Every structure is written in structure tokens, then in C-alpha cells.
Amino acid sequence: MDDSPAFETDTGTNTDADWQDAYRAILDACLPNCLSVADGAATVPRANALAGLGNPEPSNGESSDDDLPDAERAEERLSSLDAAGAVECDGDSVAVLFDPEADRELTSERWRVAADALAAEIERLDAEALDDDGANREEEIDEKIETIAAEIRDMTADDGMPDVDDLDADQRERFRNLKEEFVYYRNLREANTDPTRALAPTLADRTDRLGDLPDRADDALAEFETAVEATAALRQAVDSDDSAVIRERVARLVEVLDG
Structure with a gap:
């Protein structure tokens, strides 16, 4: 069964917490060194985005198989963020922020999280x-x-x-x-x-x-x-x-x- 997270953009339970936490994890892994702006979008390397979506630290202080970095899980989370319109994947790059004047979903929410991360x-x-x-x-x-x-x-x-x-x-x-x-x-x-x-x-x-x-x-x-x-x-x-x-x-x- 596919248990990858599904981040929906319409009204639903914990929608904001779900996608915003994952989106913030990408920014925390990439700021301030890995972000560049071109063609109306701020992008980060896909590898850095995936690293941010991994879980390299044990959650309870003790090592276990469940706590190890999971590349497949990170890929699924990134794909779900892409499908929800929170980010836009393109080859080795991931667009994480866009011109606020562009007609895109989640514009105000995305900018708020990005500003908080940089702050x-x-x-x-x-x-x-x-x-x-x-x-x-x-x-x-x-x-x-x-x-x-x-x-x-x-x-x-x-x-x-x-x-x-x-x-x-x-x-x-x-x-x-x-x-x-x-x-x-x-x-x-x-x-x-x-x-x-x-x-x-x-x-x-x-x-x-x-x-x-x-x-x-x-x-x-x-x-x-x-x-x-x-x-x-x-x-x-x-x-x-x-x-x-x-x-x-x-x-x-x-x-x-x-x-």
C-alpha cells in the first residue's frame, strides 16, 4: 500500500501543518547557501531538498531502523509537495519560491514560511x-x-x-x-x-x-x-x-x- 504523504491544497485536516512543515524542512536545509533566483523562481538543488526531507537524527536519542535516513521516503515527500503545488521539481532543481505576482496556489503561505525560515x-x-x-x-x-x-x-x-x-x-x-x-x-x-x-x-x-x-x-x-x-x-x-x-x-x- 502507498503510504506516502499527500499534501492537499484544499481545506482538510492538518493540511497547513503537513505541507508547511515539510516545506520548512527544505528551506532549513538550504538557507542561506543553496538558494538562487532566476526566471521568476528561487530554486535549490534537489539533493539538498531531499536531505532536508530526510530524518538523519534519531527522534528518541536511540538508533533504530525507523530513525535512519530514508531516501525513498524523502523522494515521496518531495513528489507530494510538488503535486500539491508547494514546490516545483525540474530535474536536479526544486523551485521553492515564486514571484508573488504570479498566479499560483499557496503564494502567501509559501512566502510566510520562507520569510520565517530566513528570519x-x-x-x-x-x-x-x-x-x-x-x-x-x-x-x-x-x-x-x-x-x-x-x-x-x-x-x-x-x-x-x-x-x-x-x-x-x-x-x-x-x-x-x-x-x-x-x-x-x-x-x-x-x-x-x-x-x-x-x-x-x-x-x-x-x-x-x-x-x-x-x-x-x-x-x-x-x-x-x-x-x-x-x-x-x-x-x-x-x-x-x-x-x-x-x-x-x-x-x-x-x-x-x-x-
Whole structure:
């Protein structure tokens, strides 16, 4: 007996949960690196779509035959999504998102799930970027404090605090500046706060704009692709643990989301 899932587009029990969960699984497996836009559709590789529809992790923490990846089952689920109009299979590619102006079934639902999937990825990256940047900033602050302290020590022969009266005018000015910098960075470290990062734009507050793309954008697909590309660039920066590049790419993604 054929027990493959049938995702219907008309009213029925759990219709939305059935196809949307499977559709979301494809997007989670493909965003942000595997999506491309051409000819009015956003496509992903069929192999990646099938991987998303598989079940590589044991559901109860223990291995069993039922929990292993099932290529045939994934193929059936993909075929059912295609038949229901949720996706469109074409050889080695699967179209997962279409021009919202096109006359297709499930347009609003499809865009909502896709926007939620990309927003979730952006918010995960935002959290990781904050953690990584915070750790790097602590190291930078400690290095700055030590550099300032070393310069102050160099102003005296006995490694103590220099006698201001023994310094010339330029040295006294430099000493005052160093003391102010030292206090600033020491307080910064004690507060565990980076004011530059704290005042920087955040991504999580902007992801809801992805859901508005079909209504506000002249070319929603192109703007979605741009957001995906900016997200992929941030993913690469976070993986490489480069704080300067992370900040640059966070700013770029903010610019994209602000549109």
C-alpha cells in the first residue's frame, strides 16, 4: 500500500501543518547557501531538498531502523509537495519560491514560511555574532589596557607612577591622556560592555520586514535573494571568527533589511 504523504491544497485536516512543515524542512536545509533566483523562481538543488526531507537524527536519542535516513521516503515527500503545488521539481532543481505576482496556489503561505525560515537563520547568526564579537572585544580591551599601562611605566625609571613635576609639558599632556584612557578601558572591562556594539544596529529587530516583501518590494524575489546572499556572507564571517568582517557584514545585512 502507498503510504506516502499527500499534501492537499484544499481545506482538510492538518493540511497547513503537513505541507508547511515539510516545506520548512527544505528551506532549513538550504538557507542561506543553496538558494538562487532566476526566471521568476528561487530554486535549490534537489539533493539538498531531499536531505532536508530526510530524518538523519534519531527522534528518541536511540538508533533504530525507523530513525535512519530514508531516501525513498524523502523522494515521496518531495513528489507530494510538488503535486500539491508547494514546490516545483525540474530535474536536479526544486523551485521553492515564486514571484508573488504570479498566479499560483499557496503564494502567501509559501512566502510566510520562507520569510520565517530566513528570519530564524538571521537571528541565530545575530546571536552568534554578538557572542563572538563580545569575546574578541574583551581580548582587545585587555590588550589596550596593558599597552597603556606599559607606556605609563615607561615614563618612570622605577616602574612606579611618574612624578608629574618631573615631566615636560608634552609628557604631562600625554600622561593625562593615558590616565583617562586607562580609566575608560578599565571601566569598560568591569562593565563588560562595548558601547560601540551596544549602539550598533541589531538584526533581530528587522527580520519581520522579510514578511512584508511581497507587499512593499518592486521585485520581492530579487530582494529576498539579496537578503539570502547577505546572510550567507555573515555566516561565512561568523564561521571564520573575524570580528572586523562580522561587524561589516552585520551592517550590510541591516542595510539590506532596512531596504
